[in-house]
Amino acid sequence: MPPPLLVTFAAGATGSWWIDRIDAVVGDRLPTADRLAVIEGWEAQTPARTGWILRGVTSNTRYTTHSEVDALVASQEGLSRPQATKAALIPIRKTEAWWALAQDERRAIFEERSRHIRIGLDYLPAVARRLHHSRELGEPFDFLTWFEYAPEHAGAFDELVRRLRETEEWRYVDREVDIRLTRISV
Amino acid sequence: MPPPLLVTFAAGATGSWWIDRIDAVVGDRLPTADRLAVIEGWEAQTPARTGWILRGVTSNTRYTTHSEVDALVASQEGLSRPQATKAALIPIRKTEAWWALAQDERRAIFEERSRHIRIGLDYLPAVARRLHHSRELGEPFDFLTWFEYAPEHAGAFDELVRRLRETEEWRYVDREVDIRLTRISV
Numbered sequence: 001m002p003p004p005l006l007v008t009f010a011a012g013a014t015g016s017w018w019i020d021r022i023d024a025v026v027g028d029r030l031p032t033a034d035r036l037a038v039i040e041g042w043e044a045q046t047p048a049r050t051g052w053i054l055r056g057v058t059s060n061t062r063y064t065t066h067s068e069v070d071a072l073v074a075s076q077e078g079l080s081r082p083q084a085t086k087a088a089l090i091p092i093r094k095t096e097a098w099w100a101l102a103q104d105e106r107r108a109i110f111e112e113r114s115r116h117i118r119i120g121l122d123y124l125p126a127v128a129r130r131l132h133h134s135r136e137l138g139e140p141f142d143f144l145t146w147f148e149y150a151p152e153h154a155g156a157f158d159e160l161v162r163r164l165r166e167t168e169e170w171r172y173v174d175r176e177v178d179i180r181l182t183r184i185s186v
Numbered sequence: 187m188p189p190p191l192l193v194t195f196a197a198g199a200t201g202s203w204w205i206d207r208i209d210a211v212v213g214d215r216l217p218t219a220d221r222l223a224v225i226e227g228w229e230a231q232t233p234a235r236t237g238w239i240l241r242g243v244t245s246n247t248r249y250t251t252h253s254e255v256d257a258l259v260a261s262q263e264g265l266s267r268p269q270a271t272k273a274a275l276i277p278i279r280k281t282e283a284w285w286a287l288a289q290d291e292r293r294a295i296f297e298e299r300s301r302h303i304r305i306g307l308d309y310l311p312a313v314a315r316r317l318h319h320s321r322e323l324g325e326p327f328d329f330l331t332w333f334e335y336a337p338e339h340a341g342a343f344d345e346l347v348r349r350l351r352e353t354e355e356w357r358y359v360d361r362e363v364d365i366r367l368t369r370i371s372v
Binding site: 003004042057059060061063066068069096100101102103104105107136137 | 189246251282287290323
């Protein structure tokens with residue numbers, strides 16, 4: 001487990017990813033921009049001519065049990081695979097009611113009733129994923145999840161997000177933006 | 187449940203608390219200073235002539251179940267009681283081995299085996315407490331816990347920290363500093 005990594009997502013005129021589209025799923029959208037830069041590290045400089053910036057930190061698991069970690073580790077792949085030229089950045093904010101729940105109540109909704117981990121496993125290893133926590137940084141969203149996949153898995157990825165949005169957990173989502181991207185060939 | 191609050195602890199020449207002593211429990215200590223300022227808010231300005239600064243964010247519960255939350259809420263009191271003129275700031279860092287554990291493994295050590303919440307309940311309402319998360323801010327410690335109590339409960343507070351330090355959970359603590367303070371009369 002690496003130490004927490006600050007990741008800055010800067011939309012604007014530079015960056016390694018074209019922004020194909022930005023959709024508001026729940027609540028306010030984010031402004032249009034041409035490109036997205038994904039900048040790792042606490043000392044990162046954000047590029048000039050930046051539109052919006054979102055920041056998040058990788059961290060320890062919050063709900064995943066030991067056996068679930070084993071199942072994930074057995075199947076998942078890392079970011080930056082050459083064939084994974086498609087990406088999605090999905091910023092989410094949850095309601096005050098969610099954050100007021102105790103740990104066992106949030107776990108029960110997250111997995112026992114919504115099968116969040118179980119659903120995600122159905123799309124491994126095709127979809128690689130990294131979760132960033134933003135709530136403790138005073139950011140407008142609570143989480144930023146970054147996904148990477150090959151173009152032939154775009155339909156599977158759409159199915160994954162559709163299934164998650166139908167769950168009980170998603171009733172506690174009060175803002176969600178869906179940003180789709182394509183890696184810029186070099 | 188209020189939204190996350192950034193709290194800056196700035197040791198130096200100003201602030202509402204005298205620093206009585208700073209003890210290294212495990213690992214490196216922190217430099218001596220006369221006073222501590224506790225500054226709340228994301229827009230807070232840190233005072234000039236500051237020695238060290240530690241920052242943390244209040245957040246949702248991570249291990250506490252619904253029934254445990256009920257027990258805590260029934261007994262605990264808030265900060266800033268007039269009679270609570272004594273305080274302690276205890277910054278803690280946990281090992282990589284701790285953070286590599288899954289959620290259910292950390293919960294089992296934290297409460298089923300170490301009785302962290304159960305031990306804390308024995309000292310309510312005498313000892314008031316606020317936990318701040320620092321790990322996701324890139325800070326040198328993972329947690330900053332702030333305690334307030336009346337002078338007649340100083341012995342009970344010493345017993346509380348001694349009992350916690352004897353637990354299995356504390357085997358995962360690789361840095362701990364114990365800072366004791368007295369509120370400056372105005």
